[in-house]
Structure formats: structure tokens, C-alpha cells
Amino acid sequence: MDYNVKLDIFEGPLDLLLHLIRKNEMDIYDIPIAVITEQYLEYLELMKELNIHIAGNFLVMAATLIHIKSRMLLPRPPEEEEEEDPRMELTRPLLEYLQFKEAAERLSLRPLLYRDVFTRDFPAPELAEKKEEGLIRVGIFELMDAVRRIFLERKEGESVPLPSPLIPIEKKMEEILARLQGRGKLFLEELVPEPFSRSELIVAFLALLELAKQQKIVLYQERPAGDILIYDFLPPAVIS
Amino acid sequence: MNELKALLEALIFVSPNPLGIKKIKEVVGDGFPAKDIETALSQLVKDYEHPERGLYLQEVAEGFQFRTKPRFSEWIKRLKKVTPPRLSRAALETLAIVAYKQPVTKGEMERIRGVEVDGIVRLLLEKNLIRIVGRKEIPGRPMLYGTTQHFLELFELKSLSALPTLEEIKAIQEDVGEGETE
Numbered sequence: 001m002d003y004n005v006k007l008d009i010f011e012g013p014l015d016l017l018l019h020l021i022r023k024n025e026m027d028i029y030d031i032p033i034a035v036i037t038e039q040y041l042e043y044l045e046l047m048k049e050l051n052i053h054i055a056g057n058f059l060v061m062a063a064t065l066i067h068i069k070s071r072m073l074l075p076r077p078p079e080e081e082e083e084e085d086p087r088m089e090l091t092r093p094l095l096e097y098l099q100f101k102e103a104a105e106r107l108s109l110r111p112l113l114y115r116d117v118f119t120r121d122f123p124a125p126e127l128a129e130k131k132e133e134g135l136i137r138v139g140i141f142e143l144m145d146a147v148r149r150i151f152l153e154r155k156e157g158e159s160v161p162l163p164s165p166l167i168p169i170e171k172k173m174e175e176i177l178a179r180l181q182g183r184g185k186l187f188l189e190e191l192v193p194e195p196f197s198r199s200e201l202i203v204a205f206l207a208l209l210e211l212a213k214q215q216k217i218v219l220y221q222e223r224p225a226g227d228i229l230i231y232d233f234l235p236p237a238v239i240s
Numbered sequence: 241m242n243e244l245k246a247l248l249e250a251l252i253f254v255s256p257n258p259l260g261i262k263k264i265k266e267v268v269g270d271g272f273p274a275k276d277i278e279t280a281l282s283q284l285v286k287d288y289e290h291p292e293r294g295l296y297l298q299e300v301a302e303g304f305q306f307r308t309k310p311r312f313s314e315w316i317k318r319l320k321k322v323t324p325p326r327l328s329r330a331a332l333e334t335l336a337i338v339a340y341k342q343p344v345t346k347g348e349m350e351r352i353r354g355v356e357v358d359g360i361v362r363l364l365l366e367k368n369l370i371r372i373v374g375r376k377e378i379p380g381r382p383m384l385y386g387t388t389q390h391f392l393e394l395f396e397l398k399s400l401s402a403l404p405t406l407e408e409i410k411a412i413q414e415d416v417g418e419g420e421t422e
Contacts, residue, residue: 055355093352100352100353106409
């Protein structure tokens with residue numbers, strides 16, 4: 001039977017290396033590179049035998065280990081230049097990783113809201129409530145549908161196809177945010193003046209996509225295939 | 241002064257979010273001098289330290305907020321069926337990287353952790369602990385991430401500078417390391 005197991009014990013190659021260093025009580029500043037390379041490869045072999053999927057980054061680390069090992073074997077030029085120990089290539093990222101592991105540990109020891117300490121509950125602000133009521137979150141396909149409807153329903157400007165100055169998307173994004181700031185809500189239609197040009201509509205569409213991706217706005221519809229409403233992004237009040 | 245203290249208590253009580261000192265001064269500034277406001281606030285903080293009080297007044301995310309004392313957490317959980325936020329070790333590590341290195345790209349997070357972080361970054365975004373703060377002006381213009389106000393509130397941090405510095409963390413590690421070799 002063929003099966004694949006994803007092993008989470010060692011999330012990545014750095015975790016596996018740290019495990020080996022601890023297990024063998026090695027000094028992180030003086031890692032016996034031959035020993036650790038051998039053990040590391042044994043682990044990969046074992047993972048293969050167990051049909052555990054080996055992520056590419058494990059293999060990259062294996063290559064790095066072998067490379068460092070080979071460099072250690074080369075005779076060093078006698079005191080010519082203070083060349084850095086090739087093993088620093090291993091030690092440095094491990095130390096940095098350990099630092100953030102410790103930082104994460106410190107974070108988890110802090111008084112955590114909703115676990116150790118609590119605040120008063122407040123009813124969500126009115127705008128947020130209104131938004132929930134009967135509004136549908138809009139994805140990229142609904143937005144594309146709406147843009148297509150504008151294409152079909154509204155007259156394109158009958159202007160001579162002079163190369164109109166193209167508004168950069170960034171400009172349009174700023175404009176949308178600025179208009180939202182005063183009111184908190186906009187209709188898609190409002191962004192496209194009449195008569196409109198194709199390029200204007202496309203720029204507006206791309207700007208909305210980018211803003212939604214950056215979580216600066218949220219798009220809603222009152223009913224399926226209805227008008228698109230653009231809202232200021234409101235972060236969820238409580239995390240679950 | 242006592243009246244001011246009581247007033248501040250009331251204002252903080254009705255605020256859904258940590259109430260910033262700037263906002264407080266905006267509201268009561270024409271009735272009370274700034275110096276008095278600050279004194280009253282620190283006195284109020286002290287008052288609540290008293291063991292007979294179930295709340296404490298904490299400065300978090302650049303504002304003041306009442307929180308329940310940690311020793312009552314079990315009772316509160318009985319009263320309110322809340323699920324405490326669960327963050328995996330991997331998520332916490334990634335969050336720590338964002339907290340210290342912000343603004344930071346996914347690429348940098350992946351370099352430090354040695355694994356891909358797509359799923360975790362999405363989770364942290366969903367939980368409103370990190371947010372996109374812009375794009376890095378390098379080829380591909382990758383997104384830059386930073387922590388949110390909610391991050392500060394969740395971990396009871398007054399500001400980002402309330403985190404221990406990476407140098408301090410290094411010192412802690414070296415202490416631990418020496419302890420192990422002995």
C-alpha cells in the first residue's frame with residue numbers, strides 16, 4: 001500500500017537540526033559537521049522508508065550540509081587570511097531561528113486576552129451590524145460580473161479614441177480610499193463616471209482588487225447579482 | 241483630584257477600545273490641566289492594584305483598559321463560553337518574526353523559519369494579528385506585513401517597544417545555554 005504521511009514533529013530542516021544538536025549535546029558554535037550530516041541524512045532516509053513526504057527544503061539543507069562538510073575537508077591556506085569557519089553558514093541561521101523561538105515563547109508567557117484576562121464585551125459598532133444584515137460578501141467573480149454588466153448596460157463614451165491619460169492604479173486606489181473615508185460606503189457605479197472609458201473601468205476594477213487583497217476594503221452585495229458596495233475594512237471585533 | 245479620578249474611571253469604563261491619553265485630554269482637557277490628568281491616571285492604576293479589586297487598569301495599545309485579574313480566569317470561563325485563542329508554535333514563531341522584523345515579507349519569514357509560511361500568514365491575517373502594510377519596492381513587489389492593534393491588545397502590550405529587544409532575548413538564551421552545559 002502506498003501512503004503519504006506528513007510529519008509535523010519536525011516542521012522544517014532547522015527544527016530537525018536543532019533536535020539533533022540537542023540530542024547529541026553539541027555546541028552550536030562548534031558543530032561536528034560530519035556527525036550531524038550523517039545523522040541528518042539518516043533521518044531523511046528514515047522518512048523516505050516511512051513514506052513520509054519530504055519537503056524540498058529538507059533536501060536543500062542536506063545539500064548545504066554536504067557542501068559545508070566538503071569545505072571543511074579542504075586544506076586551509078596556512079594563516080593567509082582569516083577565513084570564516086564554513087560552519088557559520090549553519091550556526092548563523094540556527095541562532096537567528098532560536099532567537100525567534102525564544103521571542104515566541106516570551107509572547108506566549110504574556111497575559112493573553114480571552115485566556116488569562118478579559119475585557120468587557122461591547123456590542124459591535126452600528127456600521128458593522130448593518131453590514132452583516134442581508135449583505136453578501138463578494139468575491140472576484142461577482143466583481144467581474146458587475147464590471148461586465150457596466151460594460152453592457154452603459155454607454156461607452158463616444159469620444160474619439162484619443163489616447164486618454166491613463167490613471168495609474170495606485171492613484172485610483174488612493175482616490176477610492178479618500179472617498180471612502182468620508183462616508184464609509186461607496187457604490188461601484190460611482191467610481192465609473194458616465195460616459196466612461198474602458199480603460200477607466202479596468203483601472204477601477206484592478207484598484208478594487210488590490211485594495212480588497214490588502215484588506216483595506218470589503219466588497220458586498222445586497223442581493224445576488226446586485227450592485228457592488230464598497231466598504232471600509234472593519235477588522236473582526238473578536239478573534240475566535 | 242478625586243473627582244477627576246472618578247471621571248476617568250467612568251470614561252475608561254464605557255470605552256470599547258483602550259482609551260488613549262490623547263483622547264482623554266481631548267474630552268476633559270478644558271476642565272482639568274494635563275498634569276492632573278496624568279497624576280489621576282497613575283493613581284487610578286494604583287488603586288486597582290489593591291487585592292480587593294477584581295479588575296486592573298492596564299495600559300495597552302497606547303490606551304487604558306480595564307481587564308480582569310488573571311487569577312479569576314477559570315471562573316470567567318465558566319460564566320462566558322469563550323474559546324481562548326489558540327496559536328500553534330509555528331504561528332507564534334511567525335508572529336514573533338513579524339512583530340520584530342516589520343515591515344517584513346513572506347520571503348524573509350521563510351528564510352528565518354526554513355519552511356514556507358503561506359498557510360500561517362493567511363491564518364494570522366484572518367485572526368487580525370497581522371496586516372498588509374504595503375509592498376516592498378523590489379522585483380515582484382512582494383507584500384509587506386506588520387502587526388495590528390489587536391496584536392497589542394491580545395498580548396497586553398502597551399506598544400511594540402514594550403517587547404523585549406532581540407538583544408535581551410539573546411542574553412536570556414545565553415544564560416539558559418550556560419546553565420545547560422554546567
